[in-house]
Amino acid sequence: MLYLTVKTRIHSKxxxxxxxxxxxxxxxxxxxxxNKNPSCCEIVDTVTIYFTGKYLHFTTKQQQNQNYGATGYKxxxxxxxxxxxxxxxxxxxxxxxxxxxxxxKENHPSFKVDYYLNxxxxxxxxxxxxxxxxxxxxxxxxxHEAADKLEKRYASAGIETDTFSFHRNxxxxxxxxxxxxxxxxxxxxxxxxxxxxxxFVRERKIDLELANLYCKEIHYQINGRNYFSxxxxxxxxxxELSSPxxxxxxxPPKEITTIWNNRDTCLIFEGFWDFLSYLTLQNVKQAKxxxxxxxxxANVSKAMDFIKPHEDIYTCLDNDEAGQRVTQLIYSTCSTxxxxxxxxxxxxxxxxxxxxxxxxxPEVKKKSVGFKR
Numbered sequence: 001m002l003y004l005t006v007k008t009r010i011h012s013k014x015x016x017x018x019x020x021x022x023x024x025x026x027x028x029x030x031x032x033x034x035n036k037n038p039s040c041c042e043i044v045d046t047v048t049i050y051f052t053g054k055y056l057h058f059t060t061k062q063q064q065n066q067n068y069g070a071t072g073y074k075x076x077x078x079x080x081x082x083x084x085x086x087x088x089x090x091x092x093x094x095x096x097x098x099x100x101x102x103x104x105k106e107n108h109p110s111f112k113v114d115y116y117l118n119x120x121x122x123x124x125x126x127x128x129x130x131x132x133x134x135x136x137x138x139x140x141x142x143x144h145e146a147a148d149k150l151e152k153r154y155a156s157a158g159i160e161t162d163t164f165s166f167h168r169n170x171x172x173x174x175x176x177x178x179x180x181x182x183x184x185x186x187x188x189x190x191x192x193x194x195x196x197x198x199x200f201v202r203e204r205k206i207d208l209e210l211a212n213l214y215c216k217e218i219h220y221q222i223n224g225r226n227y228f229s230x231x232x233x234x235x236x237x238x239x240e241l242s243s244p245x246x247x248x249x250x251x252p253p254k255e256i257t258t259i260w261n262n263r264d265t266c267l268i269f270e271g272f273w274d275f276l277s278y279l280t281l282q283n284v285k286q287a288k289x290x291x292x293x294x295x296x297x298a299n300v301s302k303a304m305d306f307i308k309p310h311e312d313i314y315t316c317l318d319n320d321e322a323g324q325r326v327t328q329l330i331y332s333t334c335s336t337x338x339x340x341x342x343x344x345x346x347x348x349x350x351x352x353x354x355x356x357x358x359x360x361x362p363e364v365k366k367k368s369v370g371f372k373r
Contacts, residue, residue: 076131076150077246078113078120084203084244085138088356101125102138186251187226188219197230200244205354206276210285214276220251232272232293233257240272240295250295256303259291266310267291268303268330270317274350278316281354289314297322300329308334316340318349 079089082099090109091098095116098109101124110123121128127137135146191212192198201211211230218231218239229247231239234255241249257272267289269275275293279285290310292303297317307313313334317323319341331337344353 076118077115078118078131078134079115080244080246081131081134082113083355084199086355184251185221186218187221188217189231190217190219192217192230194228196244197228200230203244203355204273204276204351206273206280210276210279213285214272218251232295234295242273254296254299256295256299256306257293258303258306259287259293261287261290263289264311265289266307266313268307268313268315268317269293270297270323270326270349271295271351274316274318277351277354281350294326297326300326304333310334311336313337314340316350319345319347323349 079097082102083089085102087099087102089097089099096112096114099111099113100106100109101111101122103122104124106124112121112123112128114120119128119130120134132143132146132150135141135149136143139146139149141149192201192208192215194217197217198208201208214232216231216233216239217228218241219226219228221227229241229243229249231241231251233239234253234257236253236255238253238255239251240257241247241251267278267287269278269291270293272293272295275287275291279287282288290306292306294300294303307330313330313336315327315330315337317327323341327337327339327341331339341350344350347353347356
């Protein structure tokens with residue numbers, strides 16, 4: 001065992017002499033001594049040790065929580081983090097999901113994520129905790145390294161630009177789809193250049209050049225706090241917003257987006273990620289047909305005047321109840337409709353299909369807009 005004697009302020013009221021003790025498992029502990037005999041030590045807190053040049057530094061877990069905003073980290077979606085690593089959800093049951101453990105090979109999922117509490121548990125090992133512990137374990141790095149990694153990756157919408165503080169749930173309430181503009185100000189509209197947003201685009205399996213043709217990096221302020229997201233412009237110069245934290249919102253007004261190419265064929269997408277996924281699968285930068293991006297299932301009525309005049313209509317909507325309900329609505333009101341969601345029935349939407357089928361080459365047939373397996 002290795003001991004280091006230091007003086008540090010463990011409690012706010014007084015400074016005590018401590019021994020930092022390294023045990024066999026290489027974890028360090030702050031121990032309080034009643035005399036010089038280490039056997040009389042009492043563990044009072046865990047610490048992280050790191051070196052800068054010839055100097056040794058350490059921080060307690062209490063200090064880590066204060067310095068890095070532990071409650072903020074807990075708001076980072078574990079589901080989003082796993083998805084970014086290509087770890088596929090196996091079973092979903094409403095408030096949680098089951099994955100095959102990322103720590104070993106297995107055929108039956110034993111790794112649970114609670115979406116509501118945002119906690120994970122590996123039933124194979126009995127371990128479980130928050131996002132920061134998961135990153136430390138998966139990447140075999142320290143608390144500081146995990147914090148830096150999360151900060152770099154998720155410094156996007158929901159994070160104040162001057163501090164690393166997450167407010168994902170608050171943002172959803174601050175940008176209602178109804179169009180409350182009184183507390184929202186657009187600060188800048190830029191090409192996508194922020195590293196976190198570039199990583200987000202790549203995680204979606206979309207080429208950055210393609211994304212920049214249709215999307216922007218939007219910096220905006222809500223109630224005096226600054227945020228930024230990827231934005232997709234709609235017909236009334238509002239922007240649909242999307243960020244790595246799973247946040248989806250809108251800079252009002254809420255509206256559809258249409259692509260006019262003076263064609264007889266119309267493609268229908270629910271969101272802009274699905275539209276970009278279609279272009280990626282077709283290996284093109286621009287759609288050859290007319291297209292409408294609903295930007296919300298609730299906007300379908302606004303899109304009908306655009307959709308109806310077309311001879312052939314292809315729906316590329318989500319494989320959920322709402323998406324299929326809208327598909328049936330379009331079937332009932334338009335003449336020739338083809339449901340392309342049957343090409344990706346195992347996936348929630350077209351982007352999820354793309355993310356899992358990156359080697360898939362598309363196939364466009366007469367009277368069809370499909371995807372070759």
